[in-house]
Amino acid sequence: MKDVFFKVIGHRLFWPLVMLVALVAVNVIRVPGFLSITINADGNLFGSLIDILRNGAPTLIIAVGMTLVIATRGIDLSVGSLCAISGAMACSIILTSSDPHSVGTVTVAVLVALALALVLGLWNGMLVSVLGIQPIIATLILMTAGRGIAMLITEGQILTVQSTPFKFLGSGFIYGVPVATVVAAVVLALVALLTRRTALGMLIESVGINPEASRQAGVRARGLLFLVYGLCALLAAVAGIILTSNQTAADANNTGLFIELDAILAVVIGGTSLNGGRYSLTGTLVGALVIQTLITTVYTVGIPPIATMVFKAAVVVVVTLLQSPTTNAALERWRSRPKSVKPASRPSEPAVVR
Incomplete structure (x- = not known):
């Protein structure tokens, strides 16, 4: 029974689930x-x-794509800027079209925005895999320049779009379920099938654990890096289109602002190590739910919005400390602690009959 208890506590999803239940209880x-x-x-x-x-x-x-990037021992700080770029591109095409309410127009706008984001993601992959630039620096370049690119697309204006098909992507419903939720579920399921039902997930983990050994074993690490950074950018564009559609406007300065931090926190809370290697998409799902429930709790409890980041940081620190190797080592020592042995009782001497 004791071993089962420590096994449950030591699971990577135990403390995130405890935090999620605690936040729901507060609400x-x-x-x-x-x-x-x-x-x-x-x-x-x-x-x-x-x-x-x-x-x-x-x-x-975004966190789904970020999970694969982090599994390769990388990071992508440009996803927030990619959200702004994709939203700006889609809105710009819709506004310049003759029929903004046409499904075909919206389809073309979304596909062009996704294609542009994919090209920029491959650019990140080239900087990391071909030129050997550290991922945090390579993606920081696009993070900094991306807002400027979005501003160039919108010409410094907030583009307001009145398009029913485009608005449906962010605030519509499919059989009573929000479209954004359906898209997120489909993305999670497809990536899980792609990485867990094929050898792709194992190859990504091998590159994250030991890139040199993977290369010598015949793994094409360069192609995998192109794939994960391109996929991460593509998913960031999908999120950006949902955010822009929900706002019915393209705001180059604020769309996707700081969302890269929430995505990274969701991945870390879910138990994926920033050192690369093994990852958990289920953990990423739990981490994203913790982040969003935490934001909801801030408003429910009445904490001032200015203190939201501090409250979020405090919760993340608690979860990460509970998941830290030091805590796990302490639990392991406690579990393996020998039981105290009671001294054997001396047998009672038989009574002497006189």
Whole structure:
């Protein structure tokens, strides 16, 4: 029984799930109907839990791509700028078209935005894999220049788009479920199938654990880096289109601002090490839910928005400390501690009959 207890505590998802349950409990205490889900007149699901799933979808989509990048011992700081670029490109094409309400126009705008983000992601992959630039520096270049590119696309303006098909991508519903949530679930499922049902996931982990050994074993590390950075950029563009559609406007300065930090925190909370190697998409899902529930809790409890980042940092510090190797080592020592042995009792002497 003791071994099972320590095995449960030592699991990488134990403390994130505990934190998620604790945050939900705080919200339930503050708002008794927090867990209730209703169906409005349009047949769509409504409730605080639905809001968490919908608002946390962009972070989850980016975090899925970030998980694969971190698994290769890399990082991508440019995903927030890619959100702004993709949203700006899509809105610019829709506004310059003759029929903004056409499904074909919106489709072309989305595909062009995704293609542009993919090219920029491959640029990041080239800097890392071909030129050998450290990932944090290579992606910092696009992080800095990306907002400027988005400003050039929008000509320094906030582009407001009145397009019903485009608005559907961010605030629409499919069989009562928000479109953003459906897209996030599909992305998570597809990436999980791609990496866990094929050898791709193992190759990514091998590159993250030991790039040189992987190269000598015949693994094409350069191609894998191109793949993961391109996929991460593509997913960032998907998230950016959802964010822009939800706002019905392209804001080069604020779209996706600091979302790269939330994505990295979601990956780390989920148990994926920044040193590369083994990763967990399930953990990333839990981490994204923790981040979004934490943001919701800040507003529910009434904490001033200016202190949101401090509150978020405090929770992340607690979770990461509980997941740290030092804590795991302490639990292991406690589990392997020998049991105290009681001294054997001396047998009672038989009574002497006189």
